[in-house]
Amino acid sequence: MHFTLHATDGAARAGTFTTPHGEVPTPAFMPVGTQATVKGLTPEMVRAAGAHIILGNTYHLALRPGDEIVRDFGGLHKFMHWDGPILTDSGGFQVFSLAGQVKITDHGAKFKSHIDGSPLELTPERAVEIQQNLGSDIAMVLDECPPATSESAKMRAAVLRTIRWAERCKKHHSRPGQAQFAIVQGGLNLDLRAECARELVAMDFPGYALGGFSVGEAPEAMHAALPACAACLPEHKPRYLMGVGRPQDLLAGVASGIDMFDCVMPTRNGRNALAFTSDGPIRLRNAKHRRDPAPVASDCACYCCENYSRGYLHHLFAADEMLGPTLLSLHNIAFYLRLMADARHAITEGRFAAFRAGCLARWNADS
Numbered sequence: 001m002h003f004t005l006h007a008t009d010g011a012a013r014a015g016t017f018t019t020p021h022g023e024v025p026t027p028a029f030m031p032v033g034t035q036a037t038v039k040g041l042t043p044e045m046v047r048a049a050g051a052h053i054i055l056g057n058t059y060h061l062a063l064r065p066g067d068e069i070v071r072d073f074g075g076l077h078k079f080m081h082w083d084g085p086i087l088t089d090s091g092g093f094q095v096f097s098l099a100g101q102v103k104i105t106d107h108g109a110k111f112k113s114h115i116d117g118s119p120l121e122l123t124p125e126r127a128v129e130i131q132q133n134l135g136s137d138i139a140m141v142l143d144e145c146p147p148a149t150s151e152s153a154k155m156r157a158a159v160l161r162t163i164r165w166a167e168r169c170k171k172h173h174s175r176p177g178q179a180q181f182a183i184v185q186g187g188l189n190l191d192l193r194a195e196c197a198r199e200l201v202a203m204d205f206p207g208y209a210l211g212g213f214s215v216g217e218a219p220e221a222m223h224a225a226l227p228a229c230a231a232c233l234p235e236h237k238p239r240y241l242m243g244v245g246r247p248q249d250l251l252a253g254v255a256s257g258i259d260m261f262d263c264v265m266p267t268r269n270g271r272n273a274l275a276f277t278s279d280g281p282i283r284l285r286n287a288k289h290r291r292d293p294a295p296v297a298s299d300c301a302c303y304c305c306e307n308y309s310r311g312y313l314h315h316l317f318a319a320d321e322m323l324g325p326t327l328l329s330l331h332n333i334a335f336y337l338r339l340m341a342d343a344r345h346a347i348t349e350g351r352f353a354a355f356r357a358g359c360l361a362r363w364n365a366d367s
């Protein structure tokens, strides 16, 4: 993993990081492919939309089909026919959000599979082994992400465990080509975040993530915390804000010095007929689009906007046709990817603040 900064504009940065499967220009949006597929899209469509790196998920893939099976197919790149960089999460977050009867100790997390209820255990060592079997280019350490509402004693305990687990992950890691990123926790407590970051930065990971956001806290509270949290992380290493977010959240993150983002919003909303446009989101199931010959977005060059009308998309969703979710997921990730490309361009020209203000005004968004 090598990260080069090309330009900065305030705290915003434009850079490039390299992996064994290729380069990633930053700021970067990473389409989510939790179960070894970006839902409804072929890798060629995802690439054509402008994606350089996609996400997979340890928890889901270890449960189904199983990390040994993915390994025996030659790893995630071969299994899902994606030859670009892949980042995998460690699964800790999904254990808390999906699994049943979770028991967490310093040793690890014991839980019941959300698929068949079978008893499973996720330890820092197991999370490392699963991701080595998946063969991702970036592997996240196992962390504990407590609910945003946790009181400070619980938040502090989760931070201390997260630090100890990061150390165990680093010790257990044995794939030089795979970069391991550490994850900072601490909720909205900036002192706790700084203490957690200090301990993890001392362990010298190749990249760092801010976890514990987009877990139910008010967006304004997250925006207010980002500048200080990002500033705790090394300037010369990639900074990844996990699970974020709406378009305005990505611009707030870029303004705070964040380089990488992932969010299910563009694909999940695409499957639900909501399209992002430069003038704000539109709902294609709305009858007003029934005879609308215009593309989803007039300033978009994606396959959906080049070839289809809003009226056709309206029809596909009204008829519950599979092509509807595919086309709008494609358009929405193209929107997010272009937003990051435009932000990168604005940073290199020293006009990011004006670019962000222009977007927020057009979207009628507050911050």
Ligand SMILES: CNc1nc2c(CC[C@H]3O[C@@H](OC)[C@H](O)[C@@H]3OC)c3nc(N)[nH]c(=O)c3cc2[nH]1
Binding pocket: 032, 033, 034, 055, 056, 057, 087, 088, 089, 090, 091, 092, 093, 094, 140, 143, 144, 145, 183, 210, 211, 212, 213, 214, 215, 242, 243, 244, 262, 264
């Ligand atoms: C949505 N908000 C949110 N997601 C979050 C995720 C899952 C992203 C992962 O979850 C899957 O997306 C559904 C993707 O696979 C992604 O992979 C990186 C987090 N993962 C970890 N390890 N630690 C965190 O603190 C954390 C915080 C989040 N906040």
Ligand SMILES: [Zn+2]
Binding pocket: 296, 297, 300, 301, 302, 303, 304, 305, 306, 331, 332, 334
């Ligand atoms: Zn489009």
